[in-house]
Amino acid sequence: MKHVLTLIVVLPLVGFLLNGFLATRFGGNRVGKGFVTVTACGLPIVSFLLAVACLVRLQEAGYQPLIETAYTWAVIGGKSFEISFYFDRLTAVMTLIVTGVGSLIHIYSAGYMKDDESYARYFAYLNLFLFFMLMLVLGRSLLVLFVGWEGVGLASYLLIGFWFEDPEKAAAGKKAFIVNRIGDAGFLLGMFLLYQTLGTLDMDRINAAFNVATLPAVSASLVGILLFIGATGKSAQIPLYVWLPDAMAGPTPVSALIHAATMVTAGVYLIARLSGIYLHAPGASALVAGIGAATAFFAATIALVQTDIKKVLAYSTVSQLGLMFVALGVGAYGVAVFHVYTHAFFKACLFLGAGSVIHALSGEQDIMKMGGLAKKIPVTFATFAIATAAIAGIPPLAGFFSKDEILWFSFASARGGSTFLWLVASAASLMTSFYMFRLLWLTFFGASRMSHDVAHHVHESPLSMTGVLGVLAALSAIGGFFALPHFLEPMLPLPDVVPALHHCEKTLIGIAVVLAFAGLAAAAYLYGGGARRATTLRERFPLAHGLLLGKYFIDEVYDFLISRPLLWLSERVFLRLGDRVLLDGTLNGLAAWAQRTAGSLGRIQTGNLQLYAFLALAGVVVALVWTWAHV
Amino acid sequence: MDKIQVLLALSVALFAVGLLGVVIRRNMLVMLMCMELMLNGVNLSLVTFSHQLGSTVGAVLVFLIFVVATAEIAIAIPIVLMLVRQKHTLDINTFTNLKG
Amino acid sequence: MIENLLQHLDTLLLYVFAACALLSAVLMLVLRQPMRVAMALISTMVFLGGIYGLLGVHFIAAFQVLIYVGAVMVFMVYVIMLLEVRESAGTGRFSTLVIPGTIATILFVGALGYGVWHGYPALIKAAAGARFGIAQFSISFLTEYWLHFELTSVLLVVAVVAALAVIKVSRRAHG
Numbered sequence: 001m002k003h004v005l006t007l008i009v010v011l012p013l014v015g016f017l018l019n020g021f022l023a024t025r026f027g028g029n030r031v032g033k034g035f036v037t038v039t040a041c042g043l044p045i046v047s048f049l050l051a052v053a054c055l056v057r058l059q060e061a062g063y064q065p066l067i068e069t070a071y072t073w074a075v076i077g078g079k080s081f082e083i084s085f086y087f088d089r090l091t092a093v094m095t096l097i098v099t100g101v102g103s104l105i106h107i108y109s110a111g112y113m114k115d116d117e118s119y120a121r122y123f124a125y126l127n128l129f130l131f132f133m134l135m136l137v138l139g140r141s142l143l144v145l146f147v148g149w150e151g152v153g154l155a156s157y158l159l160i161g162f163w164f165e166d167p168e169k170a171a172a173g174k175k176a177f178i179v180n181r182i183g184d185a186g187f188l189l190g191m192f193l194l195y196q197t198l199g200t201l202d203m204d205r206i207n208a209a210f211n212v213a214t215l216p217a218v219s220a221s222l223v224g225i226l227l228f229i230g231a232t233g234k235s236a237q238i239p240l241y242v243w244l245p246d247a248m249a250g251p252t253p254v255s256a257l258i259h260a261a262t263m264v265t266a267g268v269y270l271i272a273r274l275s276g277i278y279l280h281a282p283g284a285s286a287l288v289a290g291i292g293a294a295t296a297f298f299a300a301t302i303a304l305v306q307t308d309i310k311k312v313l314a315y316s317t318v319s320q321l322g323l324m325f326v327a328l329g330v331g332a333y334g335v336a337v338f339h340v341y342t343h344a345f346f347k348a349c350l351f352l353g354a355g356s357v358i359h360a361l362s363g364e365q366d367i368m369k370m371g372g373l374a375k376k377i378p379v380t381f382a383t384f385a386i387a388t389a390a391i392a393g394i395p396p397l398a399g400f401f402s403k404d405e406i407l408w409f410s411f412a413s414a415r416g417g418s419t420f421l422w423l424v425a426s427a428a429s430l431m432t433s434f435y436m437f438r439l440l441w442l443t444f445f446g447a448s449r450m451s452h453d454v455a456h457h458v459h460e461s462p463l464s465m466t467g468v469l470g471v472l473a474a475l476s477a478i479g480g481f482f483a484l485p486h487f488l489e490p491m492l493p494l495p496d497v498v499p500a501l502h503h504c505e506k507t508l509i510g511i512a513v514v515l516a517f518a519g520l521a522a523a524a525y526l527y528g529g530g531a532r533r534a535t536t537l538r539e540r541f542p543l544a545h546g547l548l549l550g551k552y553f554i555d556e557v558y559d560f561l562i563s564r565p566l567l568w569l570s571e572r573v574f575l576r577l578g579d580r581v582l583l584d585g586t587l588n589g590l591a592a593w594a595q596r597t598a599g600s601l602g603r604i605q606t607g608n609l610q611l612y613a614f615l616a617l618a619g620v621v622v623a624l625v626w627t628w629a630h631v
Numbered sequence: 632m633d634k635i636q637v638l639l640a641l642s643v644a645l646f647a648v649g650l651l652g653v654v655i656r657r658n659m660l661v662m663l664m665c666m667e668l669m670l671n672g673v674n675l676s677l678v679t680f681s682h683q684l685g686s687t688v689g690a691v692l693v694f695l696i697f698v699v700a701t702a703e704i705a706i707a708i709p710i711v712l713m714l715v716r717q718k719h720t721l722d723i724n725t726f727t728n729l730k731g
Numbered sequence: 732m733i734e735n736l737l738q739h740l741d742t743l744l745l746y747v748f749a750a751c752a753l754l755s756a757v758l759m760l761v762l763r764q765p766m767r768v769a770m771a772l773i774s775t776m777v778f779l780g781g782i783y784g785l786l787g788v789h790f791i792a793a794f795q796v797l798i799y800v801g802a803v804m805v806f807m808v809y810v811i812m813l814l815e816v817r818e819s820a821g822t823g824r825f826s827t828l829v830i831p832g833t834i835a836t837i838l839f840v841g842a843l844g845y846g847v848w849h850g851y852p853a854l855i856k857a858a859a860g861a862r863f864g865i866a867q868f869s870i871s872f873l874t875e876y877w878l879h880f881e882l883t884s885v886l887l888v889v890a891v892v893a894a895l896a897v898i899k900v901s902r903r904a905h906g
Contacts, residue, residue: 607730609723614654614828614835621839628846634745638782640844641749645775647840648756654832655825660765660811664772667803668756671779674795682786685861687871691879693791694872697798698883702890704803708810709897715814716905724826 004054005085006070008047008095009134015043015127023120033119040123041106044130048099055092063089063490065204067140079199086140086204089488093337094137094269097344101261102130104468108352109253111464112359122162122251129155133262137269142191142201145270149187149234152263153180159258160250169249176243183233183240190226193218207276220277224284227274228291231267236318237295237325242555244318248310252355255310260317260347265340268324272333275492279331286416289329293410293424296322298552300431304438305538305548309354309367312439316391317347319428326425327406331415331495334485335405342390342398345479349387349472356380356461356469357443361454367439372448376458379466381444383473388440390476392433393516398480403429404512405485409494411508412501422508426515433519438534441527638679645672659711659721663704670700745785752778763824765811773804790865 021027023036058066065088073081087095106126113122132155136148154177161173195201197218198209209216231237236244236259247259258264271278271288278285296319303315320343327336358365360377374381390399407429411422448455460466485494526534538545547553604615645668652665674693681689711721718725736743755775762768776799783792872880 605730607727609726609729610654610826610828613650614832617650617654617832617835617839621835621842624839624842624846628842634742637746637749638786639847641753643840643843644753645756647836647843648753648760650839651832651836652760654828654835655760657824657826658765660807660814661759661768664765664768664807665759667799667807668759668772668775671776671799675779675782678783678786678788678791682788685863687863687868688876690788690791690863690868691872691876694794695879695883697794699886701798701803702887704806705890706893706897708806709894709901712810712814713897713901716901721814 003068003070004050005066005068005087005138008050008054008099009070009085009131009138011043011047011050012127012130012134015039016124016131019120019127020124024118024124036120036123037110040127041103041110043127044099044103044106047130047134048096048103051092051095051099054087055096058087058089058092065091073143081141081143081201083144084140084202085138085144087138089491090269090272090337091137093341093484093488094265095134097341098130098133098137098262101344101348101472102133102257104471105253105257105261105348105352108256108355108465108468109251111462112253112355113251116251118162122159125155125158125162126254126257129159129258129263133266136266140202140204142194142203142206145203146184146187146191149230149266150184152258152266153177153184153234156180156247156258156263159254160247162250162254166249172243172246172249176247179240179243180233183230186226186229186233188230190223190230193223193226203273206274210276210280215280220281221283224278224281225287227270227277228267228284228288231270231325232291233267234270235264235267235321235325237267237291237322238298241295241299241318242558245311245314245551248308248314252310252351252358255314256348256351256355259314260351261344264317264321265324265344268321268328268336268340271325271328272337272492275333278328278333282416285329285331287329289326289410289416289421292322292325292327292329293421293428294322295319296326296428297424297431298322300428300435302548302551303435304431305545307368308365309357309370309439309443310351310365312367312435313347313350313354316350316432316436319432320347320391323403323406323425323428326410326421330409330413330417330421332405332409332413332485333492334488334494335402335409337488337492338484339402339406341484342402342476342479345472346387346390346397346399346476349383349469349476350391352465352469352472353380353384353387356465357384359461359465360458361450362457364450364454367442369449369451369454370443371446371450372444373458374444377460379460380469383466383469384444385440386473387476388436391436392519393429393512394520395513396480398476398478400513400516401480404509407512408505408508409497412497412504414496414498417495417498426511429512430515430519433516434522437520437523438527441523442531445528446531635679635683639676642672642676642679645669645675648672657722657724659714659723662723663707663711667700667704670696741785745782748778748781748785752782761824766808766815769804769808769811772807773800776800776804787862788868790868 018039019036022030023032054066058064065086067084067086069082069084071083073083075081106123109122109126113119116122129152132148132151134148136145136152139145139148157173157177159173160176161170164170164173191201194206197216198206200206200209210220233240244259244264248255250258278288299315299318299322303312303319306312306315320339324336324339324343327333327339356377357370357373357380360373360380361370364370386397390397393400393403407422407425409417410425411417411419450458485492526537604611649665649667649669649672652668653662656662656665674696677689677693677696679689681687681693714726715721752775755771755778758771759768759775762771776795780792780795780800783789783795
C-alpha cells in the first residue's frame, strides 16, 4: 500500500470529522452514541494495526526509513515545503505507543463518559488529538511536527476545558494553551535559525548536517536551548510546568492520554529525534539535564502532601518527565524513550485507575475522604497496585528497568553524568516511591473515611474500564523485558560510560531497589493503621507542609511578577493611553477639527447675494493675477 | 490707439462697471439692469472680434445672446415681482433665505 | 481741416460714441432713481448700437435697438413704473460693499488689461477682415450654426414653460 503512513495519520481525522459533524448538536444529532463509539474507537485501532504492519515492513526493509510525501504545501522562491511522513525505529515505537495506548483509552472512555451529554464532542476532540499527535510523531520536517505540536495544544485546550460551563475549568484550558505558546516562541526561533543556516527543516537532513566533520555555522547549543524551551512548555518542565496540575480539570481519560502517555512526551520525542544537534551541544545538554533533575526533585516534593488523587498523579508526571530529560541531557536518548514507553503504560494505568475510583465514588477526588476500598473495588485495586509498584521501581516490573537505566547513565555517562545529578535523581525516585505508596494506602487501605452516601454506592467499574486497566497493568508488569534501548541503538547510540565507573553498575542497581522498598516501607509506616503518625509528622512541620501544599506558591509568584504587570500595561498604557487617547483622540480630534473648520467657513453663507457676487469677483481677480504671474 | 483697442477697452470697462453695479446697488431692478450692461459689454467684444477676423461667428453669437438675454429678463422680472409681493420692498438685503 | 475731419469721421464718431457709452454706464451706478437708471442704460445701448453700425454690422445694430431697447428695456421701464410706489424712501443707494467692490473692480480691470496687453498682443492688433453682410450672416447662421439656433429655440420654449409655471404658482399662492 503506497500511502499507508498518510492513512495512519488521517484515519483519526476522519473520525473527528464524522463525529464532529454528524453526531454532535452542531451537526444535528444525526447519529447516535453507538455510531460514535464504533467509529471513534475503531479508527484508532485500525491505525494501530497499520502501524504494526508498517513495523513489519520496516523490518523487511532492513530498517531503512520509510518516507512518504503526502502533499506539497507550498513552493516559495525555489524552496518547496511538503507534508511528508517518516517511519524509522524511533517513530515506530512512538506510533505504536500513541495508537496502542490511545485506542485503549478510547475504549475506556466509552465506559467512563457513557452518561455525559456531550459524548460525541468528547470523542471528536479525542480523535482530533490523535490525528495531531500522529502528525507530530510521523512528520519528517520540523514544520509538520510543529503543526502537530500546535494541534495537540489545541486539542488539549479543548479537552481540558471540556466542561467549559464551569469557568474554572475553562480557565485551566486557557492556561494550558497560553503557557504552551510561550514555549513555542522558543521553538519557532530555533526553527528559524535552523532553516536560515541549513536551508531545510527535514529532521533526518538536520541530523545528517550535524554529523559531518565541519559543523554548520550555527551554534548547536543555541538551537538546542531554543528547542528545549519549546519542550519545557509542552513537557511541563521548570519554568513552564504550571499548566499541568491545573489540566486535571479535564475528564480523567484525557489526563491519562494527553497528560501522561502522549502529549507531554512530545518534548522528549523532539529532543530524541534531533539527537544529532544535542550530541554537538554540551552546553544545551547540560541545561537539559539540570532542569530535568531540578524539575524531578521539585515536583516530587510537592506531590508528597497533595490530597487530590489526580493532582498527586499530575505532579508525579512532571517529576517522571524530569527524569526523562535527565536521560536526554546525559546523552542516553534511547533510555529516555524507554522510560516514555514504560511510563505510558503505568501512568495511563494509574490515571485510569484513579478515574475508576472517582467513578466508583460518584465524583469524589479527595483521598482524605477515601479509604478501605481494596475489598470493594478489587480489580481497580489490583491494577492500581501493580502500576504503583511499577512506578516505584520495584523489580521486575517495567518501571524498574527504565528508571534504573536512567539512574545509571545519570551517574556514569561520559557526556555529563555526575554524582550530584545521580543524587538528585535518586532522591526524586525515593520520593516517588514514597508518595505513590502513600496514595495507595490512603485510597485503598485503612478504615473508610467516606461519607455514608458515597460508601453506599461504591461499585466496580464496567468491563470497558476494568478490561483496559487489566491490559495496561499487564503491560506495566512485563513491558520492561523488551530491551528498547538496544532496539533503538542503531540510530540512538547509548553514551559511553566513564571507564573508571564501570564496576559500579551492580551497586547502583542495588541502591535503586533499596530506595524503592524504603519508600514502600516509609509509606506503610506513616500511613498504615489510621495515618496517626503522618498527622503527627505534619503537625510538627507546619511551615514546610504549608509550603509544599501550596505548590511553593509558584502560581501566585507568576501572577504577581508577570500577569499583573502585563495587565497593568495593557490597561493603563495600551488601552487608556494608546487606544483611547492616541487613536480615538486622533480620530475624534480630526473630526472635531473638521467640524470646527466647516462651522467657521459656513459663516460666509450670509444669504446676501451681493456678498456672493463680490466674492466671485475677488476670486476672479486673484485667479487672473496668479495665472498671469505664473504663465 | 486704434479702433480695436479702444473697443476692447470699452468692452472691459462696460463689463467691469456692470459687475460693480451688481455688487454696489441695493435696488433689485437696478441690479438687473447692471446685469444687462454686462451682457452688452460682452456683446461689444464679440462684435469687435468678429469685425477683426472677418468671420461670422461673433455676429451669430451676439444674435444668440440677444435671444437668451430676452428670455432671461422675461423670467427674472416675474421672479422679482413675486419676491416684492412677499416683502414689499426692492431692497436685496431683506432676502436672506440662502443663509446657512 | 474739415476734410481731415470728414476723412476720419467714422473714427471720430467711434470715439465719441464710446465715451458717451462709458459715461452713461457710469451714470447708471450713481443715479438714485431707478427710472433714471433705466434711461441711462437705454442711452448706453443706443450708443452701442451706433458703434455696431460704424463697424459695418448694421443688422446687429438694428437688432440691438429693436430687441434690447425695444423689448427688454421697455419691459424694464413698465416694471419700474409698476413697482415705483413700493419703493421706500429711506434706503440708501449703495450696499455695504461699496468700497471693497470698487477696489476689486479696479484691480480686475487692471489685471485684465495688463494681462491682455502684455500677454496677447495679437488680440488687439488691427487686422483687415473681410466685411460681411446680412446675407452671409444668415447663410452661416442657418447652415453652420444651425445646432445653436435649434438649441436656442428650445431655450425659448423652456422660458415660456417657466413663465407659465410662474403664473400658475403665483395664482395658487394668491388665489
